[in-house]
Amino acid sequence: MMVYPQALEKLIKNLKKIPGIGPKSAERIAFFFLSSNQEYIQELSENLSDLKDHLKKCPQCFSLTSQEGLCSVCSSEERDRSLICVVESYRDLIVIENTGDYKGLYHILEGRLSPLDGMMPDKIKIMELIERVKKEKPKEIIMATNPNVEGDSTAFYISKLLKDFPVKITRLAKGLPVGSDLEFADMMSLMNSFKNREIM
Amino acid sequence: MMVYPQALEKLIKNLKKIPGIGPKSAERIAFFFLSSNQEYIQELSENLSDLKDHLKKCPQCFSLTSQEGLCSVCSSEERDRSLICVVESYRDLIVIENTGDYKGLYHILEGRLSPLDGMMPDKIKIMELIERVKKEKPKEIIMATNPNVEGDSTAFYISKLLKDFPVKITRLAKGLPVGSDLEFADMMSLMNSFKNREIM
Known part of the structure; x- marks a missing residue:
C-alpha cells in the first residue's frame, strides 16, 4: 500500500x-x-x-456564551425567573429557544444519567440545580430531558431529590408528533397520547 | 431564532x-x-x-510528496521510465499504486477537460505532459483518466496532440467490474465488454 x-x-x-x-x-x-x-x-x-x-460557560445555567458573567438569557430582564427548564445539553436549549415560545430560564445538566457509560449523578450538574432551587426559589421546574429511558430516569431522579422543596415539577408531554400520520406513529408515542389525551 | x-x-x-x-x-x-x-x-x-x-509537488509528475525535488516514484531506480500513466488526480495515482501492479511513472493532470466548468486545456497539465514526452521519449502513455464523458474526451484530446510523436498511446480497458453479476451491469459497461471481448 x-x-x-x-x-x-x-x-x-x-x-x-x-x-x-x-x-x-x-x-x-x-x-x-x-x-x-x-x-x-x-x-x-x-x-x-x-x-x-x-466560549465561556454561564456560571448560573451552564449555557455557552461569548460574554463574561451570566449569559444573555440569565441576564435578561424580560425572562420569567420563576421558571427553570432543565435540559441535557446546550443544543437542546437552542432547540427550545428557537420555538420562541418559552420565556423562562434554563439549567443545562451537561449530560444525562447513564450508569453503564459512567454517567453518575455527580458527573452532571444536578447538585448545582438543587443549589439554584434553594437560592432562587423558582415556582416551577420543567424537566425537558430527552423522551427516552435515560432522559426519563434523569428526570425521575431529579424530581425525587426536589420532592421536599416547594416547587412544582413538570415534564414535557409525550404524544404524537404534530403533522405526522397515525399509521406512522410508534406504539409508545401512541400509548402516551391516549393516556394524556386532552379535552377538546 | x-x-x-x-x-x-x-x-x-x-x-x-x-x-x-x-x-x-x-x-x-x-x-x-x-x-x-x-x-x-x-x-x-x-x-x-x-x-x-x-506538502510539495513533484516538479515532474505533479504528485504530492513530503520531500524536496522529485517524488518517491519519479526518483525510484526500480520504476520503468518508458511508461507514463496519465491520471486526473493524486487520489487516482494512489488507487493505481495500491494495486501494486503498475511499475511505470505517472503524470497528474490536476483535472479533466470540462469546458462548461471552465476547465480548458491550459488549466490542466497537458503542455507539461507534451514537454515530458518530447524530453523523456517514453515508449507508452497509458491514459487512465476516468471512464466517463469528461475523462474520455480528455484522453482523446491528449491522444490527438501526441499523434505525431513516436509513442504508443493506450487507454484503460472498459468492461465488467470483476466480482459483479451480469444482471447488475450497466448497459455501457456490458456493451464495452462485448466489444473488447478477449480470446480465452
Whole structure:
C-alpha cells in the first residue's frame, strides 16, 4: 500500500475521529482541504483553536456564551425567573429557544444519567440545580430531558431529590408528533397520547 | 431564532463549505469539536495549517510528496521510465499504486477537460505532459483518466496532440467490474465488454 505523505496522513487520522466520518469521508474531506485556498484553511484552523478560548460557560445555567458573567438569557430582564427548564445539553436549549415560545430560564445538566457509560449523578450538574432551587426559589421546574429511558430516569431522579422543596415539577408531554400520520406513529408515542389525551 | 455564540457560528459556517456536509452535520461536527479535549483540537488545527506547508509537488509528475525535488516514484531506480500513466488526480495515482501492479511513472493532470466548468486545456497539465514526452521519449502513455464523458474526451484530446510523436498511446480497458453479476451491469459497461471481448 502506498501511504499518503505524512502531513496528509496525520490530518486524515484526526478527521476519522469525528463521529459519523469514516475512513473514506475523512480522505475526501482532507482532499477538499488540500484543494481549498489558503485563506479558508487559515480561517478554519484559527476558528478551531479559538473555539474554546472564546466560549465561556454561564456560571448560573451552564449555557455557552461569548460574554463574561451570566449569559444573555440569565441576564435578561424580560425572562420569567420563576421558571427553570432543565435540559441535557446546550443544543437542546437552542432547540427550545428557537420555538420562541418559552420565556423562562434554563439549567443545562451537561449530560444525562447513564450508569453503564459512567454517567453518575455527580458527573452532571444536578447538585448545582438543587443549589439554584434553594437560592432562587423558582415556582416551577420543567424537566425537558430527552423522551427516552435515560432522559426519563434523569428526570425521575431529579424530581425525587426536589420532592421536599416547594416547587412544582413538570415534564414535557409525550404524544404524537404534530403533522405526522397515525399509521406512522410508534406504539409508545401512541400509548402516551391516549393516556394524556386532552379535552377538546 | 437564537443564534450560536459567534465563535461557534463561525466554525459552523466554515464546516458547511465542505462538500457533503450540510447544516445539520456542520453543527454536529462543531459540537463534537466543542466537547473534544484541547489537545485534539490543537493537533487538528496545526495539522490543517501545516497541510500545504509540508506538502510539495513533484516538479515532474505533479504528485504530492513530503520531500524536496522529485517524488518517491519519479526518483525510484526500480520504476520503468518508458511508461507514463496519465491520471486526473493524486487520489487516482494512489488507487493505481495500491494495486501494486503498475511499475511505470505517472503524470497528474490536476483535472479533466470540462469546458462548461471552465476547465480548458491550459488549466490542466497537458503542455507539461507534451514537454515530458518530447524530453523523456517514453515508449507508452497509458491514459487512465476516468471512464466517463469528461475523462474520455480528455484522453482523446491528449491522444490527438501526441499523434505525431513516436509513442504508443493506450487507454484503460472498459468492461465488467470483476466480482459483479451480469444482471447488475450497466448497459455501457456490458456493451464495452462485448466489444473488447478477449480470446480465452
